[in-house]
Amino acid sequence: MKLEYTAEHQAFREEVRSWLKANVPAEPLKSFDTEEGFQQHREWEAKLYEGRWGMITWPEEMGGRGADLLQWLIFEEEYYAASAPLRVNQNGIFLLGPTLMEYGTEEQKKRFLNGMATGKDIWCQGWSEPNAGSDMAAIRSRADLSEDGSHYIINGQKTWSTRAVWADWCFGMFRTDPESERHRGLTFILVPLDSEGITVRPIPQLDGLPGFAEIFFDNVKVPVDCRLGGEGEGWSVAMATAGFERGLMLRSPARFQETAKRLVELYKANQETADEDPSIREAVLRAYMDAEAYCLTTYQTACRLMQGGKIGAEASTNKIFWSELDQQMHATALKILETRGELLPESPDAGDVGRWLDGWLFAQSGPIYAGTNEIQRNIIAERMLGMPRK
Amino acid sequence: MKLEYTAEHQAFREEVRSWLKANVPAEPLKSFDTEEGFQQHREWEAKLYEGRWGMITWPEEMGGRGADLLQWLIFEEEYYAASAPLRVNQNGIFLLGPTLMEYGTEEQKKRFLNGMATGKDIWCQGWSEPNAGSDMAAIRSRADLSEDGSHYIINGQKTWSTRAVWADWCFGMFRTDPESERHRGLTFILVPLDSEGITVRPIPQLDGLPGFAEIFFDNVKVPVDCRLGGEGEGWSVAMATAGFERGLMLRSPARFQETAKRLVELYKANQETADEDPSIREAVLRAYMDAEAYCLTTYQTACRLMQGGKIGAEASTNKIFWSELDQQMHATALKILETRGELLPESPDAGDVGRWLDGWLFAQSGPIYAGTNEIQRNIIAERMLGMPRK
């Protein structure tokens, strides 16, 4: 065990920091759940790509830096500390990208990875269906191979597709064997969202913005070379993606540590009134420690993976921990803000409310998406502890 | 709504108070989980009976005062405020007593109620069996009617029988129809514990004292006039008992309000160190309010019952509320006591620890016995909220 950064790490951190200092927009971008903000974020992705900071863990030949997980964590720390924009293409670069590298043909890699990296193609995912939320194996949307074998004809409906409203491509699973059940007979297919027969219906989220959408497929033709992996092998391809999703990449400790830091500052600035409610001080201390613990455990996992270990139940323990932490921190901030906590930040009398309310609304999704925390607890009990399934 | 006591109530309160003041032993009795303490408590029951304070809600002709529920609550308030001894015969007077009055023959009432009231016969219950804890309908102990119909022959085993070690009688359910399943074919029978064939094996509880026991029945002969209600009707008789058990009688708000009061006093006496941990002040405030709320809701229920209402889901909501409150209060007290919290009160350096540790150990049983809190939550969800069973 050695809990110190190497000189190389320090130098890398400096490099990230100075690039971000020079490039992070002074004015925060608009929400990428608005059309204008989406465009702004797409441009930011392009700028990141130019600096080779778009996906540093990708190989150099794909525009990355072949960074290891520790460098990734350092990058993220600097990224969040600099309040750099959120990643509008996170589904592409973090989920589909690594999956493509593992399962894609050479041609597919060439075709898709660059557009993804540059922000030209923004990807959304097509996992859930109206009756297949936590139960992904209940997918019913069909992809039928044409008689000549040249394309699939897709029919059905996907839902909860984040940022699908202005995205360019969708990746997801479709049932290619109509006789099949559960996780057999599913195929992983990449679909251009401007295809004929596609209707995207925005779903307004808690803040009223169309953060996700339903996607309807009505005889949508997709060339067979848009299939990732073999026909009927969608489940194992998807599981690789889900593994990444639930892993550490999307839930950087840095994000929660910066929130904890802002919470401590908010508490200090309002300590006199906040201390009327002893649960606030308690919650602030806990938030700081939990964010630290999340960072420590992530570093431990990263080191373990770098030494050849595999992701185990961390996917589920992490999910519960960060999502509850995030909710808790935002709830505490709103308490500290007292009556101004309910105000939208643009309100003239909102004062120092910052983005806490937005963050609070967003934090509501944490315990729900990517497998509810109830599902995660089942997984921990059954797979990690070996408790009886039925 | 009128939240004031009548002059009559006030007078009654005064009467209780002065009797208790004159009669409650100056020295606390020993634990009734010891043989000596059991005897002391039996004598206390006799003294209560002499003063007609043993079971004030019983009719006057049975040694009670025909008190209504409000008087009962007032009595309990004074009883706990005076730190009067716990009731060693609570299973008899609160559970079996009312059931006997409802289901017993005149002869049975005459035979059993007086001995119960005077403390001559201390009762324990025989509900649970090794494989029928929360699932009472899984009872397997058998009572076979003799050929001449004069007595039952009981075989089997009961467990978790509180205070059975020195008790005189046991009441419980036995399977009289060997072909029957679940809650059919069960019969409610009263069994003298000095019968031949009975073995009582003490079970030491967390504090090491034999607070409950297993009872083994090996061809135990019990006269048929010890049956309460009809043969095979045990379930409905028992349910009446369970209703009382889970009702308000055994869990007086007074008990928790006195604990909350002592907790506030402990906090005040140790405030400087206690305030290092903000969760303590929070917990103390909460304890007081929750104990108040428990009192308020109990008064509301009592008033509703006196106006002809029926006990509904209160049985389950109460159970969860008081048992969690009790645990919480004791946990907080032990935190306030810091390192001396782990000491047995007789220890020379225990200082002001009082009975908090004993209370903490006892509080562990709250969420478990008389139907675990998980079972109670199921009941609330299914019966009160109408959620689907499966």
Place this chain on the structure above:
Amino acid sequence: MDFTFSEDQLLFQESVRDFLVNEITPDKIRQLWETDSGRSDELWQQLAEMGLTGLTVPEDFGGLGMNELDFVLLAQEAGYVALSEPLVNSVLVATPLLSECGNSAIAEQWLPKIASGEARAVVGLAVNKLVEDAHCADLLLLEKGGAIYAVEAANASLRANESVDPGRKLFAVDFDPAAAVCLAEGGAAQALINKALNRGALGVAAQSLGLAQRMIDLSVRYTSERKQFGVAIGSFQAVKHHMANIAYKLEYAKTPVYRAAYDIANDTPRADLSVSHAKLAACEVADLAAKNSIQVHGAMGYTWEVDLHIFMKRAWALNSSYGTAGFHKNRVAAVLLADNAALGAGATF
């Protein structure tokens, strides 16, 4: 000693509930969100016709002459439908303040109009910083520098703020004391302000009970219908227990709220304590109801389309209104930690 409501009180609750549930549907709420004022004169007139706007107006002024205890169950129903019209604050805060302020001219001028539904009065206390529904008020009763002023709408300048709850309309209000009537100053004002705060907190508490109940009802229905893994998700024990946890805590929040209503109506010495307990307990259960309800709704609960958010946001927004949790905890602590505090068994009533 009788801790139950009268037949009349329960019947009134029932008829108000029937009216509100039929009129203030989620669809109607969404329609009102789209309007400028977010308020409906027609609805206000209907409430007036039922006697609600004049419930606490003395009979001499055309009201029903009832009290806070008569209204508490109705405030609960207003919470159940997330009513946005300023009824609860009008009945519980503005009307009693007008009645008790000692300025009979103002009272005589406004109370009959309030009872008839012709005029609306709102109260702005410093503790709330902003004033709810100032835009639809004819009369504003405003705390400023420790005094209370009656300000006619024309003399108040409003600056609109937006709440997370689209049904709430909040305004910073400015006025020239010279163009207003000072109703009370000094100790008299402090006493009135404290009463107004208690009544407002009672209103928040009662509405929170209704909100919690509504979220339970929506969630139970949703989870009984929604299937996953081949069964209704409401049959999963984790989902049941999320709901049971709200339900049992709600039972222990109701009685403190009812006691607080009684204590205010009867001006008992324990009213501050009762109100603080009531508000803490009721807001906490509404908070829990929001948390657990969105969780059992899954992704649906995170949308604008499903009705749940109407009630969640109201619960969140009301939480700090009329005194934060910290404020009320402090009031409870002051009583508990006082020398010779009357605590323990027998000290409740």
Place this chain on the structure above:
Amino acid sequence: MDFTFSEDQLLFQESVRDFLVNEITPDKIRQLWETDSGRSDELWQQLAEMGLTGLTVPEDFGGLGMNELDFVLLAQEAGYVALSEPLVNSVLVATPLLSECGNSAIAEQWLPKIASGEARAVVGLAVNKLVEDAHCADLLLLEKGGAIYAVEAANASLRANESVDPGRKLFAVDFDPAAAVCLAEGGAAQALINKALNRGALGVAAQSLGLAQRMIDLSVRYTSERKQFGVAIGSFQAVKHHMANIAYKLEYAKTPVYRAAYDIANDTPRADLSVSHAKLAACEVADLAAKNSIQVHGAMGYTWEVDLHIFMKRAWALNSSYGTAGFHKNRVAAVLLADNAALGAGATF
């Protein structure tokens, strides 16, 4: 940057675990409860032979010359079996204190005997009020009036206290400073005392991790075997979630404990903070493990007969040892609320 243990450290943990699990069975623990001292010389000798008693004794004095980081996993295993021999405090607190106290005569006299298992040393800090295992110590290192004294057993008078945990032996200790060696006073003593407190707290934290794991293991086994309503109760979602809640929190208590061990071993400036975080997190998860484990054990968990209580009571008893939660929260708060505190992303290491 490497946040993993070495092969050697993991192998040592494994062999110690095997030994402890085989030797310190619940039956053995119950036997020891019945003895006067509650301690076993034979067991101590076995621990010595494995090198454990001398683990932190410098090699020059016959020890292994290892540090707190080498020991933390072993302390966790000691917690797993609820070891009552004073190993953890000897290795983590007494030995380093002797090594660092600056009195080489005392160190030379005692350290070899500690390494060989011939002698036992215990430490009594004011924060703990009572001294653990004073009855089986040959040497007592005692804080008194801000100074630290080395007291031979013959010069100490003991008054026994009883803990809820029959495996813990606690004593009020009196001694005449004139018949003792003063090891340090003033600032030097304060520094030693703070280090001893940190090391003791680390020991408590590490043991708490082991205790939590043991309670999970016992509960998972019990609920997998025990049937109700025709199925193993471990198949109920409520039971699963009780266990999952311990398990996921345990993962986030381990790394703070390991960091604390590293920070003490490397004497980093953040050691106070790391230790306080570690102890808070680990004690909290052990507390939760006790609460949820007794619940899923049902009435069985409430008995003396089932093994669970051995571990529950140890967890409860250790909770306030080497600084209460309040003490450690205060230390964390002092860092967080300081001007220019280094917080946020990138500030951890």
